[in-house]
Amino acid sequence: MPIEIKMPALSPTMEEGTLAKWLVKEGDEVKSGDIMAEIETDKATMEFEAVDEGRIAKIMVAEGTDGVKVGAVIALLEGEGEESAPPPAAKEEEEEAPAPADHGKPADAAVAREEKPAAPAPAPAPAPAATPAPAAARHDGDRVKASPLARRMAADKGVDLSGVSGSGPNGRIVKADVEKAQPGAAAPAASAAAPAEAPAAAPKPAQVPDIPHETTKLSNMRKTIARRLTESKQQVPHIYLTVDVQLDKLLKLRAELNAGLEARGVKLSVNDLLIKALAVSLVQVPKCNVMFTPDQLVSFHRADISVAVSTPEGLITPVITEADSASLSSISTRMKDLAARARDKKLKPEEFTGGTASLSNMGMFGIKQFEAVINPPQGMILAIGAGDKRPWVMPDGTLGVASIMSATGSFDHRAIDGADGAQLMQAFKTLVESPLSMLA
Structure with missing residues (x-):
């Protein structure tokens, strides 16, 4: 079974990083201690060493990708004599095509079985209610139903999936839905059933005036400085x-x-x-x-x-x-x-x-x-x-x-x-x- 190589925490304050450069490629053999990648943390650019030995089966995160969360799988490593299973994204593409409005029930049922947990809790006695809105089917508790590829694309584009309507089976968000969404798409208004003590929404970014300007993407270091110093002034007298x-x-x-x-x-x-x-x-x-x-x-x-x-x-x-x-x-x-x-x-x-x-x-x-x-x-x-x-x-x-x-x-x-x-x-x-x- 392939070994998952995950984004490491290279500093005590690191929550996410930039995979600046891969120093290996798919098919390369690596040994413990080999340098695999350069990762930009909130403080420095550091080398990431291999812990296990084997062959790079799949690179999951492309170099230059920002905002990779600590613990996210960035590559798969095969041990000696192993064969890699088809990467999750390969099957994903088959699921991505949005189903037409009159799609037959059997295909929908198959996807629904895939989405259901193995041992669901007994459902409470049904209460008379109006037919739910079409998009409601894509929520499972507090989790938005979306394919893995759609989630990765949304993270790259800065799209909030809770504000995207899914066109896949049972309202599932697929690749095409994310491609149509605008970065920073706002989530829909909370329903009346939302908890009364929901956390306050993050402040909206300032409107940029119509003046000639240029923008610079925030580095991981600048994001960390902003977060830590804000916390200091808010929490430390x-x-x-x-x-x-x-x-x-x-x-x-x-x-x-x-x-x-x-x-x-x-x-x-x-x-x-x-x-x-x-x-x-x-x-x-x-x-x-x-x-x-x-x-x-x-x-x-x-x-x-x-x-x-x-x-x-x-x-x-x-x-x-x-x-x-x-x-x-x-x-x-x-x-x-x-x-x-x-x-x-x-x-x-x-x-x-x-x-x-x-x-x-x-x-x-x-x-x-x-x-x-x-x-x-x-x-x-x-x-x-x-x-x-x-x-x-x-x-x-x-x-x-x-x-x-x-x-x-x-x-x-x-x-x-x-x-x-x-x-x-x-x-x-x-x-x-x-x-x-x-x-x-």
Whole structure:
């Protein structure tokens, strides 16, 4: 019996993906560990390895197909000595022809027997009612009756099958019905018998104005960003705390360290030092190094910092693990490598998942201050603004000019109280203004 090869979940947040490229074809022999396909997840393009060995009997999903659900069958693999059964789609074509209105009863009855469950529950006593509408016959409980080919075509075209009238036997939706339907076809209005607490309909897409424009298909990454950040703002009560931080001593230390590291080919960025400062702050204020779950509060014993990296398709947050105890040169080297591979969509899942808190720096764009959205299930994210020259009261009380940066912490108020968040921001400010202490 052929082995079903299913769409894998290649990241913790992956619900669907794009089968970007097949690296095998029907008839090819594969062994465990062979690379079979390239799959675009919500975060990266990853290689998919064979687990079993055998011959590719049938490729069920063509390369370039978007929106392939995790767990969907994408290919069939024959073991040694097996013969493949005719693929489901082959028989399907024979069923696809719509029956004429005066089609004989025997053929309809045969299809009806095929659709019926093996052991139907006893029917309740019939109640007097009007003759049902013709399309009602294609529903079996909450399932729309449609051929497998029609379902695949509907998924590819973005057609809602609940809004399509079936012309096949017993109202079954067939290929011809999907071909006639328009993408995004709306479902018919709910009947009076629908439950009173039916879920609210999804908001209608905005009407595009009649202005010259172009459209870009949403990538899996952009869809995931939209979903997760919407959930964050809807479900996580954010509290925002801002401090102004003097940078002069940190900038001086960075210059001295870079002079010493030049022979090793390492050049520290300001961001590298801020990653270190946040990590040390979280260890000093452990009440902010937490994760909220519905029934418990998880407190972490080390600080792994997720760092926002901009890519052409959206933000991704590779993780600097053990940033509180790592050297600055290690943080800098790892950060450059992770950022480069993030932009090339070559990160491994373990390199962008986890993290106990996040840091997002928009100072390079001249943004003075902003409030970042928390990346669940983390408890906080630090937003870094640009450093610039501002009037500043010096330690001796005189007025001078200093390099000042605004930093804003966004905290999950379910897990972190305002006073604890303020304590973290104060610890961060102290470390940046006295940077040698973070190296001790």
